[in-house]
Amino acid sequence: MERHFHEQLDTxxxxxxxxxxxxxxxIALAVQAMVERENNKAQAVIDxxxxxxxxEVEIDERCLKLLALQQPMAVDLRFITSAMKINNDLExxxxxxxxxxxxTLALNxxxxxxxxxxxxxxADTVRAMVRESLHCFVTxxxxxxxxxxxxxxxxxxxxxxxxxxLLSAMIKDPDAVTSAMQLTLISKNLExxxxxxxxxxxxxxxxxxxxxxxxxxxxxxxxxx
Amino acid sequence: MERHFHEQLDTxxxxxxxxxxxxxxxIALAVQAMVERENNKAQAVIDxxxxxxxxEVEIDERCLKLLALQQPMAVDLRFITSAMKINNDLExxxxxxxxxxxxTLALNxxxxxxxxxxxxxxADTVRAMVRESLHCFVTxxxxxxxxxxxxxxxxxxxxxxxxxxLLSAMIKDPDAVTSAMQLTLISKNLExxxxxxxxxxxxxxxxxxxxxxxxxxxxxxxxxx
Numbered sequence: 001m002e003r004h005f006h007e008q009l010d011t012x013x014x015x016x017x018x019x020x021x022x023x024x025x026x027i028a029l030a031v032q033a034m035v036e037r038e039n040n041k042a043q044a045v046i047d048x049x050x051x052x053x054x055x056e057v058e059i060d061e062r063c064l065k066l067l068a069l070q071q072p073m074a075v076d077l078r079f080i081t082s083a084m085k086i087n088n089d090l091e092x093x094x095x096x097x098x099x100x101x102x103x104t105l106a107l108n109x110x111x112x113x114x115x116x117x118x119x120x121x122x123a124d125t126v127r128a129m130v131r132e133s134l135h136c137f138v139t140x141x142x143x144x145x146x147x148x149x150x151x152x153x154x155x156x157x158x159x160x161x162x163x164x165x166l167l168s169a170m171i172k173d174p175d176a177v178t179s180a181m182q183l184t185l186i187s188k189n190l191e192x193x194x195x196x197x198x199x200x201x202x203x204x205x206x207x208x209x210x211x212x213x214x215x216x217x218x219x220x221x222x223x224x225x
Numbered sequence: 226m227e228r229h230f231h232e233q234l235d236t237x238x239x240x241x242x243x244x245x246x247x248x249x250x251x252i253a254l255a256v257q258a259m260v261e262r263e264n265n266k267a268q269a270v271i272d273x274x275x276x277x278x279x280x281e282v283e284i285d286e287r288c289l290k291l292l293a294l295q296q297p298m299a300v301d302l303r304f305i306t307s308a309m310k311i312n313n314d315l316e317x318x319x320x321x322x323x324x325x326x327x328x329t330l331a332l333n334x335x336x337x338x339x340x341x342x343x344x345x346x347x348a349d350t351v352r353a354m355v356r357e358s359l360h361c362f363v364t365x366x367x368x369x370x371x372x373x374x375x376x377x378x379x380x381x382x383x384x385x386x387x388x389x390x391l392l393s394a395m396i397k398d399p400d401a402v403t404s405a406m407q408l409t410l411i412s413k414n415l416e417x418x419x420x421x422x423x424x425x426x427x428x429x430x431x432x433x434x435x436x437x438x439x440x441x442x443x444x445x446x447x448x449x450x
Contacts, residue, residue: 068298177396
């Protein structure tokens, strides 16, 4: 029974990694569709969301079954409820990739804008945050989780800087308005993905330290009272 | 013990209603700050987020405690895990209200734009969705939950129409660019709140019917397999 339970936790871990990989690939493909101006790649991201949604429901069912049948305690209980939240976060990350793909379809109908060139680097950072947040979830590396949280500010600055430049471009040149608007919305969606990866990293810290660092309470053990 | 457990579920319900009320008030105040061009109201929304965050952590702790100590089954288990998700959704709704307040601060430094006039009505619909999604969570009214889900399309159309008009205004008049950009971002945040209210309504249907209508599987019982 005990061994069986730990096998089921391993399967849950593997399924969440698979979910994260799908979400990360969706971000990569959406940004590639933007860089290469390939509408069919953007459409593939939109079509691929169905698989992510199915996996979300499957993982949720697994978690509920584990809670009902195994009645886990302490760290295992926290692990499973956090898995449910991380699952939800990953599904939303994939939704943001779909948004990026949709804005890319609008963008590809307009003249290219040089400012778009910086977005792939922002996307690389954001994808790394998603990957690393799941990596530390699997390994239980709390230090790595803290590093993911720290990178969120970097992405915020990136988004603010780019958004400001895009706004100036729009004011100077009416022909740039449509492209610059899509790029702004893509930047906002990447920034939101970084927020969600940060949430995941915070959950990891919570599972393994029973400490909530959410909402600026970095070291106070608010949940284990 | 059994009676004590049901009292704790009632407290959980009340806490979530309180959380929803805070989130809804934040949306209302953020939009009021925009209409009245009152920076101090926008700032109050930003400052008020701390209270929402504290309540989120408190509700999460309550749910974990109930799972650990009561080891609930069937509908009670689903109720508590769904409460954790709804709690998370409400916290994000409040985050979007903070975004709206932040964009309002930028907006209030620019000349007013007539197109802003339609946003309060959109905000009313979105607030009603938040309120009704929590109302049906408390009453278990699945029909009301379905009605909330149906209103999401209405908000999407509203956002698309307004975003298109704002883009035209930006192309025509460079002086309108800064305001129109903030209004577009406010519209996108309201649209995202409607998505989250829809998620909550879907959770309600899941709790009381053990049926997932998420991701376009309206009547198939995907979770109770």
